[in-house]
Amino acid sequence: MRIARSMLYTQSINGMNGSMNTILRLSEQASSQKRINRPSDDPSGAAMVLDLQEHINSLAQYDENINSAKGWLDTANEQLGTISKTIIRMQELANQGATGTLTDKQRGLIAKELRELQVQLIGLTNGDYAGNSLFAGAAIDSPAYEVGLGATVENAKPTLVHSVKGDAKKTIAIKFPVPTATTNVGDVAIPFKYSEDGGKTWKDATIPAGVTDTLSVRLGGVEVNFKKGEQIKQDTTMRIRPAAIYKGSIDGEAKASYYGVNPSLDPVARGEFKTPIAIRIENDPSVSIPGTTPVPTPPAPAVGDIEYSYSLDNGASWIRATASADKFLNIPGGQLDLGGTGTLTKGEQFVVKPIDSAIRIEISAGNSVQVNSVGSNFFGGLYADKMTGATGPANGLSPEKNIFEVVGNLIASLEMDDQDGVKKCLGNLKLANEHITTETGVLGGRQNRLSFALDAHGKSKISTQSRISAIQDVDVAKISTESERAQYIYKSVLSTSAKVMNLSLLDYLR
Incomplete structure (x- = not known):
């Protein structure tokens, strides 16, 4: 077989280039500390690394979601802590008001402080996180509650009063000294008496006859709308007192x-x-x-x-x-x-x-946590029907757990110097506070879920990083040995090539 000189050159150059490529590859791996620097280094390994890295990226996004959810729930928990302190102060005042030795003037002073505390309570339930209402259900762009008026009706259906509008500095008491046993609203004009000073003096007023769905009466700065067809008895009484009107969304709406x-x-x-x-x-x-x-x-x-x-x-x-x-x-x-x-x-x-009132944030694949709350389920209050405008207690809570209604009735009882009414409200305050504490525990459970998820994500990241390292990282001792070996081979190729290139036909003939 004839060996041309060009073949010697080609083989020598190929040998040198191959050895140099090996040295460069090993140098790059030693510098980056990674065995796979491009997909061509190990296609299957590179694909596996990309999948594992994608998993880490998704965990990072879930961690951001968890931090956002923690912001919601931590803020709500802080608000509920302050709300609980406010209710405890209300209980202290109710205890004082239930004391038999107090005068009506002293009870009136307690009622004034309770009115301020009720406004504070409404402000706390209107708390927000990053501009989003915490307790308004899905209606996160508006406050959960507003200050309003409600009616406590005795010896008649609560639906007797359709709605109350306006403002009253003190509870308005109403009684019906009608001559007949029962009268239907709207059938005839119905006279009644009302008091704006705790029952000391009384004024005359009349519910007019009419065919409309509601019949209105002005009592100073207050408009009371009575529902047509509802029955009024001789012993029917009512109190127009402070209330909180829930403006958020409710479950089932x-x-x-x-x-x-x-x-x-x-x-x-x-x-x-x-x-x-x-x-x-x-x-x-x-x-x-x-x-x-x-x-x-x-x-x-x-x-x-x-x-x-x-x-x-x-x-x-x-x-x-x-x-x-x-x-x-x-x-x-x-x-x-x-x-x-x-x-x-x-x-x-x-x-x-x-309408789904819950706002949920995904904290892992297929796992989400509700971050907002439906305030009416926590605190009750009154709710105005969006179609008819009729105002009544918010659904989902029994009257004794409806903190805003309990406080409204407590204020009315104090302003009317009704000691028995104050005692009843005192017991209901305790039940309402226990209910809020229970709901606070639900929020605590959600916070624990976030902590567990964050901990699980941290462990998953460590495990995944270890798997990536096992696939991608180099063995430093091994790469050092291979690098020295490659350099030795390269030097050998250079030396051998130099000697071969010096040979001529005369060397062969000799």
Whole structure:
């Protein structure tokens, strides 16, 4: 086989380049302390490192979420601690007010301090984190409560008073010295007496007769709206006293949407709904609101009726129903007020969707923590129905655990010099405070979950980093030995190549 001189040069250069590449590769690994500096170094190892690094990045994002959630819950916990101290002070004042030796003037002074504490309590429940309301449910862009007035009704339904508006510096007492045993609001004018000075003096007033849903009476700077049709007895009494009006969202509340061409409709859902409900108009071809005679198609609906269907499973199945066109559409969980007049056409739809009052932050894959709270579940208060405007105790709490209503009645009892009423409120204050303490424990449980998740993430990061190091990092002793060996080989290649290059044909012939 003939060996050309060009082949010697090529082989020598290839040997030198190969040895140099090995030296450069080992030098890079020694410098970076990593075995894999680019995907081509170890494709499968590089892919595994990328997956593990992605896991670490996701843990870093979850840690940011946890810190944000901690901010929410820590702030809420601090607010609840101050709220608890405020309630303890209220209990101290109630204890003083229940003492039999106190005069009405002394009880009045205690009531003044309680009014200030109630305003402070409302301010604390309106606490926020980074501008987001802590206790307003999903309505995080507005305060949870506002100062208002409520009515405590005795010997009649609480719904006798539809709502109270205005401002009163002191409790207003109302009594009905009517001649008959029972009278319905609106049927006739109903005289009554009211006192603005704790029952010392009384003034005359009258609930007018009328056909409207509510009938209003002005008592100084206060407007009391009575519900038409409610019964008043001879021994019916009431007190108009301080209250807190809850403005946030509540569990079970729902938003109604209309999908049709009638611009005057603004539907409102009333009730408590667990799942979305679709409502479809079935009148052919149309029906008016309030109802007129629809075009008859067999079987013809009654004059003025709305034929509709509702679905609880996203339209997979429908249930037929009928309603008078000037009333609500009954659906599971409540009713749908069509909210306007005009024409409904066959096929038009409404959708009622429950509002989720909880705001949740994801702290790990498939695991989230609620960071806000529904204030009415903690503190109660009064809630104004968004459709009718009727004001009543917020759902979810018994009267003795509704701290704002308990405090309102306590103030009224002190201003009316009602020692028995003060004693009753004192017991309820204790129950309300115990309820808030229990709810605070729920927040504490959420905080513990965050701590556990943060600890788990830290351990997972350490484990993952160890796995990455095992795949990617170099063995320093091994790389040092291989580097020395590569340099020795390179020097040998240089030496051998130099000697070969000096050979000529004369050397061969000799």
